[in-house]
Amino acid sequence: MMSDYAVEGRLQLRKKPQQERSIQRLEAILEAAIELFLEKGVAETTMSEIAVRAGISIGSLYQFFPQKAAVIKALHERFSAQLEGFIRQIFANVQTLDEAAERAADSLIELNAMFREQRIYMSLWQAIVVDKDLSQLSHEFHEQVIASFYRDLSHLVPQSEFERFRVNIKLMILATGEVIRFTTQQSDEVARAHLDQWRRIIRGSIFAF
Structure with missing residues (x-):
């Protein structure tokens, strides 16, 4: 080892x-x-x-x-910092879970546009997932995002639902990453259909307590 x-x-x-x-x-x-x-x-x-x-x-x-x-790690850190700046403001100052669901759904369109414009995101991700050491970077980034979302939203969730909330947030992040990676490689029409469906899923289940 x-x-x-x-x-x-x-x-x-x-x-x-x-x-x-x-x-x-x-x-x-x-x-x-x-x-x-x-x-x-x-x-x-x-x-x-x-x-x-x-x-x-x-x-x-x-x-x-x-x-x-x-070199891949240095680029990952650079682009993760750019992405993190956007992600961290998604749930800033939300007042209700309904508002959080709307913000999460609407952010999909912006994320899709960012990944289409910055095609290097996809290239780096493909390289990272096949390297054990580099894949840890992706895991650490996801954990940072989860912690940020939890900090912004936990006051809206009943204490008895905290654990389910954390699971929902992690699933949303992991699944949204796959949705974005898929849609950035599709035509606008196909991408929009999948993004719209994932937005409905987020609104209807991820933040439902």
């Missing part, structure tokens, strides 16, 4: 840039990785190709990242 230290080593950014030149070089690496991941796919992209596209030597690339998994 790989130790926590070894896992951290393969995923960790080796050098946090301080000077402007290093910051620009890191940005060039990440932008090059995004371009190549979208063009070729994550699995087919090599570290050498990332270095060439970024205009740096392979040695310079390895000064920042020990392997491609670390």
